[in-house]
Amino acid sequence: MRRVLIANRGEIAVRVIRACRERGIETVAIFSDADREAPHVLAADHAMHVGPAAASASYLNVPAILAAAAESGADAVHPGYGFLSENAAFAEACANAGLIFIGPPASVIARMGSKTAARAAAMSAGVPVVPGVVPASQSPAAIADAVRRVGFPALIKAAAGGGGKGMRIVRRDDEVAEAVESASREAARAFADGAVYVERLIDRPRHIEVQVLGDRHGHVVHLFERDCSLQRRHQKVIEETPAPSLAPSVRAAMTAAAVAAAGAVGYVNAGTVEFILEGHGEDARFYFLEMNTRLQVEHPVTELVTGRDLVHAQLRVADGEPLWFTQADVTQRGHAIECRVYAEDASRGLLPQTGRLIRYVEPSGPGVRVDSGVREGQAVGVDYDPMLAKLIVHAETRDAAMARMAEALKAFAILGVRHNVPFLLALLNLSEVRMQDAPEAQGYHVDTGLIERRLADLSAPPDDTLRAAAEAVGKLVQGTHAPRAQGPAGVTGRADDPWVTIAW
Amino acid sequence: MVTPREWHVTALADGRYRVEDGARVMTAHAVRDGGTAWIWLDGHLFEITPPASTRARAPHDDDALMPQMSAKVIRVLVAAGQTVASGDLLVVLEAMKMELPIRAPRAGVVKTLRCAEGDLVQPGTPVLDMQ
Incomplete structure (x- = not known):
């Protein structure tokens, strides 16, 4: 592997370019009309234009990206996250074009990309799944029947879904028709597949996921868990590791289940097995949610606590190297937290904002890391995800990491676009999140619905x-x-x- | 009413400002953007405009019936003249791959529909008028 094309933009493209340069690998950025002078373009050795601003015509334009790879002489493609990262057809097209796809084989992406097939794979590996029903057909009657068999409250989910898209909660019979139509339409639009299935709604769950890494020689290890329970509209806002107040026996069972699920499908490269956790302490039950066959946005917290560079690992594994460490070598040290800094307005239901970054000053200091893909003067438009940066801190304990994060957020000066930094500070300050003075035995009372419930307190002037x-x-x-x-x-x-x- | 504290502000050379009241000292980042001053101070973001350049506040209805960002109309569920109840779904917008519902801020009648399915709508313009 000598020259990698990064089929992405923003902070993750910058992150991958840095890792490639550190390994002596040349980099090729791609860019749309909106990104001619974006940081990822400036960071790369070469840059190829792939289309107009709209993602569908540029960062999702497979023929243009493959042509850019051929023209630039790239021998590998890193998809980042989002865009084409979990598109099996793209992985396949890369392989057919003689390019190393830095991710799992296309067949694994396809299998884990379908929620129903992933569910079946998890079950066959002995991993618990949320009780649910796959409707006999996609007719409204069959789906309504599936909902009745699951019982209320139920969750209607897109089979091809992810990132909270194509998902609707139903609590009453008369909500089913509208929810099915809307989930299906959203899924069709986002994933070109409107098929849905039905699960029992786990009320007030925590979202805990396990990082795995597999090589091409049949080895799979885990790099422990991340707690991503702080979400809004099913999108993660703050992530941390280790998961607070997670019983050691539950952690051991979850990480073992993740390795079993990954092993069962022949997983290669970095991936994440997502679970939801119900209940507290030793009695907490976990269920397989889905597997993300790519690098996660929140991978830095795992890197800081395990000391393993996941992008370097992706590059080495994709180049055929056998894993250079064993499970016993992976340990957790200290506590890491990530905040996603978004251009969105907390006082208006966290709606995405546009504008120009008139002032943009990142924080720094011991244990402070900023992964960003924007710079001062840049316009924040409507074409892409409104995430500006990820702020990640590492400290000896959770309390120390929380304090470090609060100080770093206050030092993050972003002017010209409304953003969620005040919201993040308010979130860190919620008693449920701070958990200071709370005995461990009381458990950790954060769940995926906390932000929605406390929204009014989180946008206080x-x-x-x-x-x-x-x-x-x-x-x-x-x-x-x-x-x-x-x-x-x-x-x-x-x-x-x-x-x-x-x-x- | 509590007497407001007096703050003394000093402009620093790099666009930052020292803010002090005798008891507390803070550093603000501030820039001017047309008539608006953007200020980052102690973890809070302020947008300050002088009174002269302030437009009259839109009535409450319009706030609820306006898109907060450029968006595409994917469904229109009401027609002009239709009576709606508070909270009824009127129009579904889509932006950044998310569906954004516009709901009736109160019970009333749809006076004029200002958009159709497939239209692009902009912040500042209500998608419909109610009476």
């Missing part, structure tokens, strides 16, 4: 004192035509000035 301070700054900024150019100047502000302030 700052107090009047801070608002007055901001208004004093605003007065000086407004009155100064070139605030950067001038030396010290002073102004005194009071809260009763008639300025209009919107604050988070």
Whole structure:
């Protein structure tokens, strides 16, 4: 492997390019019209234009990407996450074009990509799955019958789904028809497959996933778990490892189940087995949710706690190297937390925002890592995911990591686009999340519905004192035509000035 | 009413601002963008506009009936003249691969429909008017 094309954009493309450079591998970026000067393009050795801004015509444009690979002389393709990373046809097309696909074989992607087939694979490997029913056909009557057999509350899920798309909760009979139609339509749009199935809804579950790594020689190891229970609209917001208050026996059973599931399907490369966890302590029950056949957004927390670089590992495994460490060599050290920094407005239901990053200053310091794919001056548009950066911290204990994260978030100055950093700070400050002073025996009372329930508390405006301070700054900024150019100047502000302030 | 504390602000050379009130010292990041001052202070984001450039606030209905971002209309479930109850699903938008429902902010009648399925709608314009 000498030259890798990265079929992605943003922070993950930058992350993969860095790892390739560290290994002496040349890199080829691809870019759309919207990304001509994006950080991933500037970071790579070569860059190939693949189409207009719309992802469907650029980062999802398989013929254009394969042509770019051929023209640039790439011998391997790293798909990142999202876009084509779990597209079996793309993996197959890469293989047919003589390119190493840095991920599992196309057949494994196809199998694990169908939720129903993945469920069957997990069951045959002895891994527990959420009780559910695959409808006999996709007719409304058959789906309604499946819902009745599962019982309420039920979850209607797209067979090809992921990232929370194509998923609807139904609690009553009269909700079924609209939920099926809407889940199916969303799934058809996002995955070109509208098929749905039905599961029992596990109320207030935790989302815990296990990182696995397999080589081409039949070895599979796990790199422990990540707790991703803090989600909004089924999308993860904060992830951490180790999972707080997870009983050692449950951790051991989950990691063993993940290795069994991966082994059963002949898994190769980095992957994640997702579980939901119901209950607390030694009695907690876990169920297989799905397998993600790619690198995860939240992979850095695992890297910090295990000391293993997952992208380096992906490159080495894809090049045919047998695993260079054993399960016993993988240990957890300290605690890591990741916050996803999104351009979205917490006061308006976390809706994605657009604008220009007029000021963008990343935090730094001991145990602070920022994986980002944006820079100051860049426009944040509607064409792609609104994630700006991932802020990851590592410290000796969970409490220390939480404190480190709060300080790093406050030092992350992003101006020009509304973003969720104040929301993330409020989230870290919730008593359920902080868990300080809470005896371990009481368990960890975060579940995947917490954010939705506490949304009002998470977008509370700052107090009047801070608002007055901001208004004093605003007065000086407004009155100064070139605030950067001038030396010290002073102004005194009071809260009763008639300025209009919107604050988070 | 509590007397507001006085804050003294000093502009630093790199676009940051020192903010102090005798008891507490903080550093803010601030920039001006047209008429708006964006300020990052102690983990809170502020957008401050002078009173003169402030437009009248849209009535409450419009806030609820407006897309918050550019979006595509994928379903229109009501017609002009139709009576709706508070919370009824009126229009389904899609942006960034997510469905965004527009629901009736109150009971009333749909006066004018301003969009059709397949249209692109922009923030600032309601998708329909209610009376």
